Amino acid sequence: MELRVLRYFLAVAQKRNITKAAQELLISQPTLSKQLADLEAELGVQLFIRGHRQITLTDEGEYLQTQAREIIQLVEQTALNIKGQEVISGKISIGAGESIAMNRIMQILSGIVKDYPDVKVRLISGNADEMETALQHGSIDFAVLMGNRSLNNYHHIQLPEKDQWGLIMRKDDSLANKVEITPEDITGLPLLMSEQAIEEHRFQSWWGNLDRKMNIIGTYSLLFNAQLMVA
Template identity: 65%
Template sequence: MELRVLRYFLAVAQTRNITHAARQLLISQPALSKQLADLEKELGTTLFIRGHRQITLTSAGEYLQARAVELVGLADKTMVNLRADQVISGELTIGAGESLGMQRIMRVLSQLTQDYPDVKIHLRSGNAADTEAQLSKGVLDFAVIMGERPLEQYHYLQLPERDQWGVVMRRTDSLAQRAEIRPQDLCQYPLVLSEQAVNARRFQSWWGNLGPQMQILGTFTLVFNAQLLVRNSGAYLLTFDHLIDTSAHSELVFRPLTPQLTEPITVIWKKNTVQSKVAQLFVERLQATLA
């Protein structure tokens, strides 16, 4: 598959209309239709279901669209970084979950872009499994992961900050009067938990034999949406500190768990990979903040 043809395919997948895509690409409709037909023949599968006014993707087409976005994006990024040559420019892509440790990283990135305005930053949100998968494919330059995970296959920097688990609830709730939240305090209350934490069974040892009494209302991947559920339903959100506004004027409060439960924060990148100049500079500056 040629990159040029993948770009054609993506244009059609996004517009859902060959005529519109052809105008966007500045080629004729017959030429574009032939390129798509040749691509389907090369792959041995049907990518589109052609309707009268609009085309839709088959399951194979949806799969190719997801992969093509990554491949074309990686090619574009590589080209930009190679063209930069001796000048500190290019693109830096970082994947991360929601964490206190991102404040340190954002300060480094902010100063980096002020010193080198040609540098472009791309941030992608996701849990540890998602970001590690994208890192292995070369879609990300760096991933920021929270929690204990195997690190042997990566270069990494451990940040001094640690994320602390606690409960976010409405200020008017009776549990908000407590300074800390014990496992027995949460029995019979509707809980909303991080999907990643549930999959990793992160709270099993913390609440111990009280686990069967815990009422799991649901899970979340983005804490902003989860806190809306807390505001509207009175659920209790187990999440990291510093991610939600719980200042004096907020209707929500944060109370840490006891016994205390915290997570390490680690920046990882692939071994045996030649980094761009901007990626090397990011590592040097981040490392300097840890000295």
């Protein structure tokens, strides 16, 4: 697979329309269609389902889209890293979940950008598993991970900030006036829980034998959309 063809594929996957993608890429529609057909023939799979108005990705196409993005990002990052330039430039890619510790990271990044205006910052949000995978693949330079994880394979430092679990509810909820929430307070209530925390049994020791009384109606990976559901 050529990088040029992967870029063509990503453009079509984004536009969901070969004509619009061809216009953006400044190539002819027949040329783009042939490149895509050759790519499908090379891989031996169908990447697109071609409809009347737009095209959609097959499962194989969705997988290639995810991988192609990482491949292109890694190639661009590698090129920036090995170019010898008098001016300090490049891109810093940082992946992280939602944590108060990111305040410290942002202050450091702010200083770097002020001192070196040609340095660009790329922030990626996701849970710890996603960020560790991206770090392993080389598509990000740094990851800020929360929770107890084995870091023996990485150079790492421990940030001093401590995250604390809490309960988000409507302002007019009776629990909003409590200073501290106990497991008994939330038994039977419809709960949205952190997916990662559920998988790691993070709350098991807190609610003990009340786990069967917890009405978990759904999970989330990052908090913002979960807040909208609560509201």
